[in-house]
Amino acid sequence: MNFTRWSARLPGTRRAAARDDRSSVPAARAEYARSEPGAGSADGDTLKASPGASADISQETTGRPADQLSGPALLEDLSAREILGRLPALVALVHGPDHRIAYVNDAYAAAFGPRPTGATAAEAMPELDELSLLPLMDQVLRSGTPRTVKSRKVRSGNSYTVTCTPVATPAGLPASGRTKNNGRNQGSDGGGVLLYAADVTDHAEAAERLRTSERRHRETAVTLQRSLLPQELEQPDDLRIAATYQPGGTDAAVGGDWYDVITLGAGRTALVIGDVMGRGVRAAAVMGQLRTAVRAYARLDLPPHEVLQLLDGLAAEIDASQIATCAYAVHDPNEGRLVYASAGHLPILVRDQDGTVHRAEDPTGPPLGTGGWIHTSGTIALPPGSTAVLYTDGLVERRSEDIDEGVAALERALSGANGAPQVVCDRLIRSLGVTAEHDDDVAVLVVQHPARTGTNAELFHNASLDLLGGIEAAPRARAFATGVLTSWRFPVELCDLGVLAASELVANSLQHGIPPTRLGLRRTDRRLIIEVTDGDDHLPRRRRAEPADESGRGISIVATIASSWGSRRTPGGGKAVWCEFALPR
Numbered sequence: 001m002n003f004t005r006w007s008a009r010l011p012g013t014r015r016a017a018a019r020d021d022r023s024s025v026p027a028a029r030a031e032y033a034r035s036e037p038g039a040g041s042a043d044g045d046t047l048k049a050s051p052g053a054s055a056d057i058s059q060e061t062t063g064r065p066a067d068q069l070s071g072p073a074l075l076e077d078l079s080a081r082e083i084l085g086r087l088p089a090l091v092a093l094v095h096g097p098d099h100r101i102a103y104v105n106d107a108y109a110a111a112f113g114p115r116p117t118g119a120t121a122a123e124a125m126p127e128l129d130e131l132s133l134l135p136l137m138d139q140v141l142r143s144g145t146p147r148t149v150k151s152r153k154v155r156s157g158n159s160y161t162v163t164c165t166p167v168a169t170p171a172g173l174p175a176s177g178r179t180k181n182n183g184r185n186q187g188s189d190g191g192g193v194l195l196y197a198a199d200v201t202d203h204a205e206a207a208e209r210l211r212t213s214e215r216r217h218r219e220t221a222v223t224l225q226r227s228l229l230p231q232e233l234e235q236p237d238d239l240r241i242a243a244t245y246q247p248g249g250t251d252a253a254v255g256g257d258w259y260d261v262i263t264l265g266a267g268r269t270a271l272v273i274g275d276v277m278g279r280g281v282r283a284a285a286v287m288g289q290l291r292t293a294v295r296a297y298a299r300l301d302l303p304p305h306e307v308l309q310l311l312d313g314l315a316a317e318i319d320a321s322q323i324a325t326c327a328y329a330v331h332d333p334n335e336g337r338l339v340y341a342s343a344g345h346l347p348i349l350v351r352d353q354d355g356t357v358h359r360a361e362d363p364t365g366p367p368l369g370t371g372g373w374i375h376t377s378g379t380i381a382l383p384p385g386s387t388a389v390l391y392t393d394g395l396v397e398r399r400s401e402d403i404d405e406g407v408a409a410l411e412r413a414l415s416g417a418n419g420a421p422q423v424v425c426d427r428l429i430r431s432l433g434v435t436a437e438h439d440d441d442v443a444v445l446v447v448q449h450p451a452r453t454g455t456n457a458e459l460f461h462n463a464s465l466d467l468l469g470g471i472e473a474a475p476r477a478r479a480f481a482t483g484v485l486t487s488w489r490f491p492v493e494l495c496d497l498g499v500l501a502a503s504e505l506v507a508n509s510l511q512h513g514i515p516p517t518r519l520g521l522r523r524t525d526r527r528l529i530i531e532v533t534d535g536d537d538h539l540p541r542r543r544r545a546e547p548a549d550e551s552g553r554g555i556s557i558v559a560t561i562a563s564s565w566g567s568r569r570t571p572g573g574g575k576a577v578w579c580e581f582a583l584p585r
Contacts, residue, residue, distance in 0.1 A: 095192030237524035242421030256283035301568035315369035353385030385451035394440035
């Protein structure tokens with residue numbers, strides 16, 4: 001139906017004009033022909049009027065003479081060749097199992113040059129081979145299903161998105177293999193493929209620039225992240241430690257996972273694991289600030305919950321919109337346990353020597369930066385032969401399951417994980433299915449308290465003496481230190497320095513502290529540790545004594561002869577003052 005015939009059926013203006021002009025018989029006849037379904041052809045689309053009325057009909061309905069009824073070309077008046085030839089996209093039509101060229105439009109010829117009709121695509125259209133379309137065209141011809149490939153590049157550098165559509169055998173072409181299935185499943189000899197290619201070079205180049213920018217941004221964030229993590233883990237005398245950090249896959253921006261190991265002195269070690277929520281350079285930068293703050297607070301040798309309390313206030317000042325979780329634990333070899341505090345972080349897991357896994361459940365406070373919460377410390381046993389694992393949520397969290405299921409899976413993996421700390425790290429990563437394409441960052445810190453036997457055990461000793469006070473306490477302390485250090489077969493010079501340090505620390509405690517006083521000596525394979533505890537929480541400080549002063553030189557003497565010294569408050573209101581001597585190798 002052409003536009004003139006279709007518009008003649010519209011109600012209103014045409015019929016009103018026919019009713020108003022009753023003197024026009026041809027117009028009335030035309031109106032009758034339009035209004036009566038049986039008056040035209042079988043489909044009701046052909047007007048039945050005398051030749052003499054045609055001028056009147058055309059003048060009434062279109063306002064133009066009858067010789068101008070052809071008007072603009074309509075869709076059904078255009079041939080397929082005209083339509084395809086006017087398209088700016090590249091169009092080609094091939095037929096038969098060997099894909100012989102039936103047609104290419106002007107845009108295709110302008111892009112790749114004219115193509116001879118009847119030649120096979122494999123011979124005359126090398127660009128299809130560059131686009132890897134020939135096997136796809138075979139598949140389209142067999143299945144009768146359209147296929148599209150996106151943004152493929154040819155040697156000229158242009159990129160094209162190409163759609164291959166199955167078509168019936170064109171008129172005038174051999175059709176021996178044509179079937180009666182609307183052009184689908186055409187058989188080996190019939191049917192063809194219509195290729196429609198859109199030039200997407202600008203889009204592809206823009207996408208590549210965006211990918212390059214994102215890749216550089218990610219590389220910057222990963223480099224920043226790795227530079228802020230420990231380049232080499234500290235290895236305490238009594239522990240064996242390994243850690244693994246793996247950034248998320250290429251489609252995921254790097255996050256703010258971190259870990260740290262901090263030796264506190266006197267054989268004590270702080271273990272830290274944390275996670276800054278968010279992605280990119282910002283999260284990595286916040287992580288770096290928090291890690292630096294943790295190391296600074298750790299040097300104060302505070303209990304874990306006090307460290308997190310300080311960190312909580314700092315996190316809000318750094319960026320109130322960034323939420324971070326953190327677990328901070330301290331290991332004391334004299335106690336055989338971990339004292340820890342958690343700010344919204346996942347529980348620490350400890351595996352005993354027999355494979356039993358324990359979970360450090362409580363206490364757990366809210367994430368850092370939320371404020372208004374008083375953190376508390378908890379304990380979990382870490383006896384010789386046991387292994388502790390600290391980790392971030394990327395190891396156990398999956399979109400398809402609850403995070404508790406992931407922690408349970410980690411417990412099962414840990415129960416059977418044996419070997420050195422790095423071996424355990426790698427095994428846990430594999431067991432939890434973490435690959436290079438994982439969608440989140442993963443940080444794992446494995447801590448082993450080895451069970452020492454034989455000659456190795458002979459290098460680790462502890463000795464202690466309770467001092468009740470009085471004038472005999474200092475001589476007893478010197479005699480005890482002399483006997484112990486001699487029995488440990490230290491060189492005479494080291495024995496003398498150790499006895500002097502023990503004497504000065506005990507004298508300082510007796511003068512300024514409160515009973516009970518205790519002297520402890522500990523040797524490892526690397527150092528001698530001397531520690532004195534008492535009931536007063538006032539921490540000593542090193543000061544310069546004047547020549548006339550009768551006291552105030554004890555801590556200065558200890559700081560001069562020892563490798564390092566320090567002090568900390570102990571639970572219950574007391575304090576501990578310690579010093580270390582490095583052993584000769």
